[in-house]
Amino acid sequence: MKRRSFLHLGAKAAVGFIVAQAAPAWALSRITGQNRPRTLSFYHTHTHERLDITYANAGIYDPVALKKINTYLRDFRTSKIHSIDPTLLDILWAMQQEMRCNSTYEVISGYRSPETNNTLRSRSRGVAKRSLHMKGMAVDIRLSGQKTRLVRDCAVALKSGGVGYYADSDFVHIDTGKVRTW
Template identity: 40%
Template sequence: MSKSTQSVISRRGILGVFAATAVVAAPTYSNAFGLLRGAGDVRRVRMYSGRTGESMDTIYWVEGKYIKEVLTEVNHFMRDWRTDQSKTMDPRTLDIMAASHRLLDVSEPFMLLSGYRSPQTNAMLRSKSGGVAKHSLHMVGQAADLRLKSRSVGQMARAAEACASGGVGRYSGSNFVHMDCGPVRHWGG
């Protein structure tokens, strides 16, 4: 076994201990830090994809540091499933997702409908729906469209808006919430 493989296994072993003992995810950035002050020193993201059948339940931040190997796995998980292309996802979006999930007080993972979108996919979706932005933050790895069975669009949106750390779109007709790390704004009904 190579030295680098041993390092990854050791780090993952340590992360497993953190995952087993962690009670809550840490706050996100910006205003969410004040909102969830003292919530812990780890950040966790839980989601699954109905499109690919994949799921993820992982700690991506420990004691002030993002875990590079885990972020790489998140990038792959949040890829454009239509083109199988991935992009580096902005970890601030993960922070908003983690803080929102914590505020919702659920164990159910988010269903990821859309993470990264290639320009081709975004153009195709835009041609079919007026609700797709021409310069979508999905194309730069800064947005996610999410759903929970156990919570309404309104509940999810209010949790994301409480973070005051990015954009929140309510898509009640399609039963999902858009979360991004762009400017603070909200839309939809």
């Protein structure tokens, strides 16, 4: 194969890879829309705190709202705060649009500090060493009034990140990492 052909083939492969990686974002943008306010309601199962918040309007994230969400989804064990990936919020909002509901998200776990993650790992094999919770890219939830398996099915159908289903504990893990399920 000539050098020029090889380089051309490599460029095509790179473009194909980039398009394949962007596909889940296209699926999510179909739902999120640019002009509608994006509002979420949360109830934290450990702190018993509630939060009803519009985090984006006309396609623009509200920095004050995002800061409140960062605090709300803090590591409740250590009170450490970390930035939450706004795409995670968009996934939650898109799930509600797909399910045609505006129920409250029951939060089991948002951000986790490395210390908390290590403690949880020492107690359970189900906690990832490099958990995306430690990067503000994951949340464990239920959706009030909805069967957890249906919440899982909706998240999987969006193809916007990782989805873990924990039937025995009755929650769904959602993250903004690679599209995968467990």
